[in-house]
Amino acid sequence: MKFKCSDSPWITKGLQNACKKKNTLYKEFIKLRTKDAENKYKKYKNKLTNIMRNSRKEYYSKLLDKNKNNSKGLWNILNSVIGNGSRQVKYPHDFIDNDMTIDNMDDAVNGFNNYFVNVGPILAEKISVSVRSDKNYDFIDINPKSMFLTAVEESEIIEIVYKCKNKTSTDYNDIDMRIVKQVIHGIAKPLTHICNLSFKTGKFPRKMKIAKVIPLYKTGDKHHFTNYRPVSLLPQFSKILEKLFADRLNKFINKHNLLTDSQYGFRPNRSTSLAVIELIEKITNSLDQKNYAACVFIDLKKAFDTINHDRLINKLERYGIRGVVLNWLRSYLHNRQQFVKLGEYTSSCLDIACGVPQGSVLSPFLFILYINDICKTSNILQFVLFADDTNIFCTGEDLQQLLELITSEMSKLKRWFDNNKLSLNLSKTKIMLFGNCNLNNDVNVKIDGVNIERVYVNKFLGVTIDHKLCWKPHIKHVKSKLSRSISVLCKAKHILDHKSLHILYCSMILPYLNYCVEVWGTTYKSSLLPLVTLQKQAIRTINKAGYYDHTNLLFLHSRTIKFIDLVDYQVAQIMFKARNKLLPGNIQKLFFDREGGYNLREKLHFKMLAVGMTLKSQCISIGGVKLWNGMSTELKHCPNMIQFKKMYKAMIFKRYRDEGEL
Numbered sequence: 001m002k003f004k005c006s007d008s009p010w011i012t013k014g015l016q017n018a019c020k021k022k023n024t025l026y027k028e029f030i031k032l033r034t035k036d037a038e039n040k041y042k043k044y045k046n047k048l049t050n051i052m053r054n055s056r057k058e059y060y061s062k063l064l065d066k067n068k069n070n071s072k073g074l075w076n077i078l079n080s081v082i083g084n085g086s087r088q089v090k091y092p093h094d095f096i097d098n099d100m101t102i103d104n105m106d107d108a109v110n111g112f113n114n115y116f117v118n119v120g121p122i123l124a125e126k127i128s129v130s131v132r133s134d135k136n137y138d139f140i141d142i143n144p145k146s147m148f149l150t151a152v153e154e155s156e157i158i159e160i161v162y163k164c165k166n167k168t169s170t171d172y173n174d175i176d177m178r179i180v181k182q183v184i185h186g187i188a189k190p191l192t193h194i195c196n197l198s199f200k201t202g203k204f205p206r207k208m209k210i211a212k213v214i215p216l217y218k219t220g221d222k223h224h225f226t227n228y229r230p231v232s233l234l235p236q237f238s239k240i241l242e243k244l245f246a247d248r249l250n251k252f253i254n255k256h257n258l259l260t261d262s263q264y265g266f267r268p269n270r271s272t273s274l275a276v277i278e279l280i281e282k283i284t285n286s287l288d289q290k291n292y293a294a295c296v297f298i299d300l301k302k303a304f305d306t307i308n309h310d311r312l313i314n315k316l317e318r319y320g321i322r323g324v325v326l327n328w329l330r331s332y333l334h335n336r337q338q339f340v341k342l343g344e345y346t347s348s349c350l351d352i353a354c355g356v357p358q359g360s361v362l363s364p365f366l367f368i369l370y371i372n373d374i375c376k377t378s379n380i381l382q383f384v385l386f387a388d389d390t391n392i393f394c395t396g397e398d399l400q401q402l403l404e405l406i407t408s409e410m411s412k413l414k415r416w417f418d419n420n421k422l423s424l425n426l427s428k429t430k431i432m433l434f435g436n437c438n439l440n441n442d443v444n445v446k447i448d449g450v451n452i453e454r455v456y457v458n459k460f461l462g463v464t465i466d467h468k469l470c471w472k473p474h475i476k477h478v479k480s481k482l483s484r485s486i487s488v489l490c491k492a493k494h495i496l497d498h499k500s501l502h503i504l505y506c507s508m509i510l511p512y513l514n515y516c517v518e519v520w521g522t523t524y525k526s527s528l529l530p531l532v533t534l535q536k537q538a539i540r541t542i543n544k545a546g547y548y549d550h551t552n553l554l555f556l557h558s559r560t561i562k563f564i565d566l567v568d569y570q571v572a573q574i575m576f577k578a579r580n581k582l583l584p585g586n587i588q589k590l591f592f593d594r595e596g597g598y599n600l601r602e603k604l605h606f607k608m609l610a611v612g613m614t615l616k617s618q619c620i621s622i623g624g625v626k627l628w629n630g631m632s633t634e635l636k637h638c639p640n641m642i643q644f645k646k647m648y649k650a651m652i653f654k655r656y657r658d659e660g661e662l
Contacts, residue, residue: 008056009059010052010055010056010058010059010060011052011055012055015048015051015052015055018048018051019048021044022041022044022045022048025037025040025041025044025045026041026045028040028041029041053494056495057495057496057497060077060081060495060496060497060500061496061497061499061500063077064077064078064496064499064500064503072168074503078492078500078503078504081492081495081496082488082491082492082504083491091215091217091222091342091343092222092223093105094108094223095108095111095112095223095224095225096221096223096224097111097115097224097225105342105343105345106345108342108345109340109341109342109345109346109347110340110347110348111225112213112215112225112228112340112342112347113213113338113339113340113347113348113350114350115225115226116213116215116230116338116340117338117350117351117352117353119302119305120302120305120306120307120353120354120355121306121353121354123301123302123305123306123423124306124308124354124421124423126423127306127417127418127421127422127423128418139373139376139377140315140318140319140372140373140376141318142318143256143258143318143319143320144320145256145320146320146321146322146323146325147248147249147252147320147321147322147325148325149199149245149248149324149325149328150248151196151199152192152195152196152199152244153192154188154189154192156244157184157188157191157192157195157240157244158184158185158188160240160243160244161177161180161181161184161240162181162184164177164180164181164239165177166178166181169233170212170233171212171233171234171235171236171238172210172211172212172233172235172339173235173236175235175236176236177236177239179236180236180237180240191237191240194237194241195240195241195244198241198328199244199245199324199328200324201324202323202324202325202326202327202328202330202331203327203328203331204241204328204331204332205238205241206335207235208234208235208237208238208241209238209332209335209336209337210235210336210337210338210339210349211232211233211234211336211337211338211339211357211358211359212232212233212338212339212341213230213231213232213233213338213339213340213341214230214231214233214340214341214342215228215229215230215231215340215342216228216229216230216231230338230340230358231358231359232338232357232358232359232360233359234357234359234360239361242332242360242361242362243361245328245332245362246361246362246365249321249362249365250365252320252321253319253365253369256320258319258320258369258372259368259369259372260372260375260383260385261584261585261586262278262375262382262383262384262385262586263368263372263385263386264278264384264385264386264584265364265368265385265386265387265388265389266364266365266367266368266387267368269582269583269584270584272386272461272462272463272516273515273516273518273519273570274574274583274584274587275384275385275386275461276460276461276463276516276519277518277519277574277587277620278384278586278587279295279384279391279393279460279465280465280469280519280619281590281619281620281621282382282384282393282395283295283393283434283469284469284613284615284616284619285616286395286434286435287434287435287613287615287616288611288612288613288615288616290397291395291396291397291435292395292396292397292398292399292402292433292434292435292436293393293394293395293433293434293435294393294394294395294402294403294406294431294432294433294434295391295392295393295431295432295434295460295465296391296392296393296394296406296410296429296430296431296445296452297390297391297429297430297431297432297455297458297460298390298391298392298424298429299424299425299428299429300388300390300417300422300423300424300425301423301424301425302355302423303367303388303422303423304355304356304358304363304367304388305354305355305358306354306355306421306422306423307354307355307356307366307367307370307421307422308354308420308421309330309333309334309354311370311420311421312333312356312366312369312370313326313329313330313333315369315370315372315373316329316366316369319369329366332362333356335351336351336352336357337349337350337351337352338350338352354421364387367387367388368385368387370420371385371388371420371422374390374413374416377412377413377416378409378412378413380394380405380409381393381394381406381409381413382394386461389460389461391460392406392410392413394406394409399433399435403443403444403445406431406445407444407445407446407447410445410447411447411448414447414448424447424448426447426448426450426452429447429452429453430452430453430454430455430458431443431445431452431453431454431455432454432455432456432458432465432467433454433467434467434469457473461516462515462516463515463516463519463520464477469615470523470524470527471520471523471527472527474520475520475523475527475528475530475531478512478513478531479530479531479534481512482509482512482513482531482534482535482538483534485504485508485509485512485538486509486534486537486538486541488504488508489501489504489505489508489509489538489541489542490541492504493541493542493544498542498543498544498558501541501542502542502558502560504542505538505539505542505558505560509535509538513531513535513563513566514566514570517566517567517570518567518570518571518574518620518624519620521563521566521567521570522567522571522618522619522620522623523618525564528563528564531563532562532563532564535562535563536551539551539554539555539558539560540554542558543557543558550660552656552657552659552660553656553657553660555656556653556656556657556660559653561649561652562652562656565652568627569645569648569649569652571620571623571624571627572627572628572631572644572648573641573644573645574587574620574624575591575606575620575624575625575627575628576638576641576644577641578590578591578606578624578628579604579606579628579636590620590621591606591607591621591624591625592606592607592609593606593607594606594607595607604633604636604637605628605629606625606628606629607625608622608625608626608629609621609622609625634647635647635648635651
C-alpha cells in the first residue's frame with residue numbers, strides 16, 4: 001500500500017521522516033543487493049505501513065468523532081473515504097428552449113424562471129372542466145365550527161427556531177437559519193409582534209412571499225429546462241410564520257377529524273409502511289375470499305403546481321376556515337413571486353398564478369385538504385393515499401364485471417380531477433390484477449378513452465409490488481442495493497474503525513432492509529435467504545472477521561439485529577401500537593380483542609382469525625397477531641414504545657449471546 005505524504009493529512013512530521021528513512025534503506029538495498037539489506041528494508045517498510053494504517057484510522061476516527069453532531073460534516077468525511085465525490089452538477093453553457101439555443105446565461109435564468117412559473121398554469125389550462133364544476137364541493141360536509149388563531153408567544157417562536165435544521169442555504173436576503181438562531185433572542189419580541197399583527201389583520205407580509213429558486217438537475221439532456229426541477233428557498237422568517245399557522249391548523253384539523261382515514265401523508269403517527277400495509281391487507285382479504293382484486297396506480301402531473309387557488313379557498317371555507325383566518329390564507333397564496341438563481345446569475349421576479357408554494361411548511365396541509373374529498377367520489381372504489389400518491393382498489397367475484405365497474409367508476413374520478421384542475425397522467429397510470437387471472441387476459445379499462453396499461457410489477461411508495469405478492473422483484477431490488485453497499489464497506493474497512501463502519505452500515509444497508517419490511521419481510525424464509533447472506537457478509541466486513549466466522553457474537557458486538565429478527569422487531573412495534581390503540585383507524589380495525597379469557601395473559605391477546613390461504617397468513621393481521629400472542633406478558637405490559645423496543649432488543653441480544661457461547 002502506497003501513501004502519498006504530500007496529500008495525506010494523517011501523516012505527521014515523524015512519519016515523513018520515517019518515509020525518508022524507508023527510502024534510504026531501499027536505496028541501500030538496490031545498491032548492495034544483499035539478503036541482509038533486503039530483509040532490513042522489508043521489515044522496516046512493513047512496520048511503517050502498519051503504523052501509517054493505524055495513523056490513518058486514528059485520524060478519521062477523531063475527525064468523525066469531532067463531527068458526530070454535524071451530519072453534513074460527517075458525510076463529507078465518509079464520502080471522501082469511500083470515494084463519493086461532490087455530486088454537484090455542472091450546468092451547461094447553453095440551453096435549448098422551443099428548438100432555440102440560449103447561450104446567454106442572463107437569458108437562461110429568465111428562461112428557467114419562465115418555465116417553472118408557467119408549467120402549472122399550462123397544465124391546468126389543458127384540463128377540460130365539466131359544466132357541472134359547481135357541484136365540485138358537494139362532497140364536503142360543511143363544518144359548523146370555525147378556526148380561530150391564538151396569540152403567538154415569544155417562547156413559541158424561539159422554540160420553533162431552535163428546532164429548525166442548521167441549513168446553509170440562504171433566502172433572497174442571503175440569510176440562513178444559523179444566523180437567525182444567533183440573534184433570535186434579540187429579535188423575538190418584534191418578530192412576535194409582526195406574527196400577531198399578521199394573524200390579527202389576516203395579511204401575510206409581502207416581503208415574505210418572494211422565493212429564491214435553484215434549478216436541480218433530474219435526468220436526461222442537461223440542455224433542456226424540462227429536465228430540471230425547482231428547489232424553492234423561502235425567506236427564513238416566512239418559515240417561522242408558516243410553522244406557527246401550520247401548528248394551529250393541524251390542531252383544528254385533528255380536533256374536528258377533518259381528514260379521511262385513507263390519507264397517510266404529512267400526518268403524525270402515519271407512515272408509508274402503514275399505507276402499504278392497508279393496501280396489501282385489502283388485496284389479500286379479497287383473494288382469501290376467492291375474489292379478484294384490482295389496483296389502479298394513479299399518476300398526477302405536477303400536482304402541487306396546478307392547485308386552483310379559488311377552489312382551495314372554497315374548500316377550506318367548508319372545512320371551517322373562515323373570516324380573518326381564511327383572509328390570511330388568501331393573502332398567503334396570492335401575489336407570490338419567485339426568481340431563479342444560477343451561480344452568479346439572477347433572473348427577474350415573476351408572479352405565481354396557481355399551485356401551493358414549494359418548500360413551504362404549510363403547503364402539505366393545504367394539499368391534503370384540497371384532495372381530501374376524493375374518497376367520496378365513489379361508493380365502490382377504495383383509496384389508499386400518501387399525499388399525491390394515489391392508489392385505487394376494487395374487488396369482485398367476476399373479472400369482466402370488475403373491469404367494467406372500474407371503467408365506470410374511473411370516469412367519475414376523472415371528472416373530479418378535471419374539476420379540481422389536477423392533471424391525470426394517463427400514460428403513467430397503471431392497473432394490476434390479483435387472483436386467478438390468465439396472464440393473457442385482455443384488460444380493457446379506459447379513462448377518457450385511453451386504455452390503461454396492465455402491469456405485473458409496479459412500485460408504490462418505494463415498495464415493488466408484484467401481481468403474485470411473492471415479493472421476489474422487491475427482494476431482488478434490495479439485494480442489488482446491498483451488493484453495491486457491501487463493496488463500499490469492503491473498500492472502507494481498510495481505512496475506518498468499527499464505529500465508523502457501523503455508521504456506514506446503518507446508512508447504506510439498514511435502510512434497505514428496514515423499509516416497509518413489515519409487509520414484504522414476512523414472505524417465505526427461502527425467498528429471504530439472499531438478504532440474510534448479504535447481511536452476514538456486511539456484519540463480517542464491519543467487524544473485519546473471517547469469511548467463515550460465526551456471526552452471532554458479531555451481531556451482538558455491533559448491537560445489530562439479524563434480518564429475520566428485524567422483521568419480527570418491526571412487526572412487534574406495530575402490534576404494540578395496536579394493543580395500545582395508537583394506530584390509524586383503517587389499520588387498528590385489522591385487529592380484534594380476544595373475548596373472554598381466564599387469566600391476565602389471555603386478556604392481552606388478540607383474536608386469531610381463520611384464513612384459507614398461506615398468503616393471508618403472512619399479513620400482519622394474522623402473522624402479527626400470532627407473534628404478539630406468543631410474547632411474554634412482561635413485554636406486553638411495557639408502559640411505552642421506548643421501553644418496549646429496549647426490552648425487545650435486550651431479549652434478542654441475550655439470545656445471540658447464549659447461542660454464541662454454545
